[in-house]
Amino acid sequence: MNYSIxxxxxxxxxxxRFTRIWPQTLLPPAxxxxxxxxxxxxxxxxxxxxxxxxxxxxxxxxxxxxxxVISHSYSNVVSSFYSTKFQRHIxxxxxxxxxxxxxxxxxxxxxxxxxxxVGCVVAGISTFFTDIPVLxxxxxxxxxxxxxxxxxxxxxxxxxxxxxxxxxxxIPNFVLTPLSYLGGVFYSTSMLPEIWQTIALxxxxxxxxxxxxxxxxxxxxxxxxxxxxxxxxxxxLLILTALFxxxxxxxxxx
Amino acid sequence: MKALSxxxxxxxxxxxxxxxxxxxxxxxxxxxxxxxxxxxxxxxTLIGIISSLVTKSSGEVSIFGYDLQKDSAKxxxxxxxxxxxxxxxxxxxxxxxxxxxxxxxxxxxxxxxxQTERCLRQMDLWEKRDTVSRRLSGGMKRRLMIxxxxxxxxxxxxxxxxxxxVDIEIRRSMWQMMEEVNRQGTTIILTTHYLEEAESLCRNxxxxxxxxxxxxxxxxxxxxxxxxxxxxxxxxQALTVAPxxxxxxxxxxxxxxxxxxxxxTHGLNPLFQQLSEQGIKVxxxxxxxNRLEQLFIDLVQ
Numbered sequence: 001m002n003y004s005i006x007x008x009x010x011x012x013x014x015x016x017r018f019t020r021i022w023p024q025t026l027l028p029p030a031x032x033x034x035x036x037x038x039x040x041x042x043x044x045x046x047x048x049x050x051x052x053x054x055x056x057x058x059x060x061x062x063x064x065x066x067x068x069v070i071s072h073s074y075s076n077v078v079s080s081f082y083s084t085k086f087q088r089h090i091x092x093x094x095x096x097x098x099x100x101x102x103x104x105x106x107x108x109x110x111x112x113x114x115x116x117x118v119g120c121v122v123a124g125i126s127t128f129f130t131d132i133p134v135l136x137x138x139x140x141x142x143x144x145x146x147x148x149x150x151x152x153x154x155x156x157x158x159x160x161x162x163x164x165x166x167x168x169x170x171i172p173n174f175v176l177t178p179l180s181y182l183g184g185v186f187y188s189t190s191m192l193p194e195i196w197q198t199i200a201l202x203x204x205x206x207x208x209x210x211x212x213x214x215x216x217x218x219x220x221x222x223x224x225x226x227x228x229x230x231x232x233x234x235x236x237l238l239i240l241t242a243l244f245x246x247x248x249x250x251x252x253x254x
Numbered sequence: 255m256k257a258l259s260x261x262x263x264x265x266x267x268x269x270x271x272x273x274x275x276x277x278x279x280x281x282x283x284x285x286x287x288x289x290x291x292x293x294x295x296x297x298x299t300l301i302g303i304i305s306s307l308v309t310k311s312s313g314e315v316s317i318f319g320y321d322l323q324k325d326s327a328k329x330x331x332x333x334x335x336x337x338x339x340x341x342x343x344x345x346x347x348x349x350x351x352x353x354x355x356x357x358x359x360x361x362x363x364x365x366x367x368x369q370t371e372r373c374l375r376q377m378d379l380w381e382k383r384d385t386v387s388r389r390l391s392g393g394m395k396r397r398l399m400i401x402x403x404x405x406x407x408x409x410x411x412x413x414x415x416x417x418x419x420v421d422i423e424i425r426r427s428m429w430q431m432m433e434e435v436n437r438q439g440t441t442i443i444l445t446t447h448y449l450e451e452a453e454s455l456c457r458n459x460x461x462x463x464x465x466x467x468x469x470x471x472x473x474x475x476x477x478x479x480x481x482x483x484x485x486x487x488x489x490x491q492a493l494t495v496a497p498x499x500x501x502x503x504x505x506x507x508x509x510x511x512x513x514x515x516x517x518x519t520h521g522l523n524p525l526f527q528q529l530s531e532q533g534i535k536v537x538x539x540x541x542x543x544n545r546l547e548q549l550f551i552d553l554v555q
Contacts, residue, residue: 013354020345095305254309
């Protein structure tokens, strides 16, 4: 059986979905991040001065790009897969000879596609405000794609468990957004009191933002290898969890 | 070869409800098979398990010889499902709903486009191909689900109350379409609450109740068991009491209609003869209820 056709069908269906509703999916991050760059980067940033040897604008650009990737790869999969369950067209996939790993790969790839596209839009907007050098493009690209993968997977698992539209907004609002803001987007952890520096190390988003920042401007609060190992570890863990849930039929089968 | 073979199928839900209690069922290749049962009898669970939407507790299910668990991909490729409730993406166009389903079955794009057009034309929906599916009428949505189920040319088509809630004109056109599909070699399993539909379309029938098959027979055999039929006669004159007809039980429904119980062994000729002798002219005659309906009620009660 040729599963590549089933995979591309799910992927293109997902891409068609978020591009069809671009005023909801692509336009808002462009406007929001432009405001971030203008207010925090330009107006306030000029008064803050340098952080870790970088202008404040340059320092916050990587974090803002990655924050968009995190939020959009997650929200794409959680909303799409939940509405697939809600409208019951998940049954189209369950009836057909589509293995669980293809369903997972299709939806997660859709989330990665949106995360990457939004990330590129935000990166494009940042060029109106500053010139980011991209010192280690391989690391930047790797962290960019792996982060999108990780949060697309997390969004999938959230959707599997979700029973209502409230359930798909709780984690983005009460977990992802606070962790992103506390993940060192707007500041270096070295600026925190010592106890908070230690607590901050428990935030996985801190590792991703710093690894990406290192890829772009060569500055990081944490070790890059540790960050990459951590991201890959969580990706593997979430893949196994998602496949287990699909195998058990959690949330999708009686 | 059997299109469907089920042995000792059991399903107990998490809340402890035992929906299927060791059910056995065979459906022959090419059959037009009715699966009937009252609400809550286990029909939907059974269809859910056959189409992989519900996980069985135990038992064996094979489709054209392919075990649904061990040879899942091949077994699933043989099945097309038209579910009871609308379950397509209401934001997709009609064409994309069918085209996506072809993709899920691994059909190459070129072939999928040809098949999509064929199925949509067959269901009289080709003109609506670019319409967003939520804008279709109820009957069109039902037909779209049939087109979607047919796109990969399944050998076994399961129709779960396909005509529920559609008007009689559309229902009759759907009957014609189902007969045509069956004539072309597709095995059909039909569940319906319209028993006249099952009686006129299906050759074999199984009745399920309390999670078990309580009757399995050819439609002809089952109908031949009817001993007494109830007829309603419209008459040309107003009566105040029911006429006495030897060998028949007659009740007055209203001044111009009679309800007559006719034993199979008596037939209708003596009835008409006696009515004629009493000067009562019969204007029309109809079955009080569908024949299968009476049997069905007797069996499930």
